[in-house]
């Protein structure tokens with residue numbers, strides 16, 4: 001069967017299984033769990049995978065991660081499909097349930113149709129824990145106990161070698177407030193790093209607050225002066241100490257500049273506080289979508305929805321650990337419409353189930369077929385094994 005026939009055949013199969021795919025997405029939506037605690041989600045996915053023929057499944061990686069592989073045993077391109085397992089405390093407000101159902105349905109359809117008998121290479125499904133940068137105390141504990149190797153799921157999976165030998169990484173994500181049947185591609189996502197500033201004070205807490213804020217505002221103005229960065233601040237603090245977390249979002253990641261900014265913060269705070277300390281965390285790297293994969297995605301989107309459905313955007317706010325993967329391997333994560341409300345807010349929800357749940361499976365399968373059958377060789381980036 002030629003590539004086009006495979007694609008038409010499998011796209012039809014996705015439509016035929018539409019109700020099943022929606023039900024799967026909604027099942028995952030009903031069990032949101034936070035990072036490295038996605039026990040139920042992980043078990044549901046692993047159980048689903050175990051019923052798929054020829055799929056080699058491992059689970060409990062980095063506490064809750066799942067990895068499954070369709071390997072042909074023959075040379076050819078190696079593709080990783082990624083999904084994030086975690087939700088937020090009050091729901092799947094970043095839409096990761098759709099990533100999981102897309103991954104599960106893609107694996108099931110590819111494994112059952114026999115396409116892997118005709119192809120070479122591998123499709124590896126990596127369901128990663130903890131994409132949201134939260135629960136720092138819990139993560140520190142897991143790190144100390146050596147149950148995780150790094151701060152987030154993909155950083156951990158990178159260290160464990162689960163992305164080794166991979167030629168292309170494909171992922172999907174729901175878009176922020178995009179009700180139409182359109183898809184955003186080609187953009188860059190910010191990275192971030194963060195500073196924890198802990199100031200000890202004596203006397204009036206209110207006075208200490210005012211002093212910190214005055215100096216912080218000056219520093220934030222300085223950081224944002226060239227329009228390359230933005231700072232988001234969160235505060236807590238007990239008796240005698242005020243803790244402020246400064247998230248610095250930017251599309252470049254220059255450690256020399258970062259060190260200079262930290263030094264400037266230190267100098268500024270030193271004017272008013274005798275006892276303070278500043279801790280830096282590396283956060284996530286900025287994420288540049290691969291251009292070859294962007295072309296490939298745009299072609300599927302055009303065929304499935306028409307060319308007006310492809311939306312090119314330069315920069316998207318927010319950061320993901322997929323940025324760290326993209327620094328090593330060509331990676332893409334189109335943002336899928338069919339949603340209303342802003343991600344990470346209570347108002348975020350799906351308004352078009354076909355677009356949000358069924359279309360991404362077609363997009364993913366279309367891209368995988370083109371890569372597996374060499375229509376898109378990734379040779380100029382990395383040798384295809």
Ligand SMILES: [Zn+2]
Nearest residue numbers: 094095096173
């Ligand atoms: Zn997300």
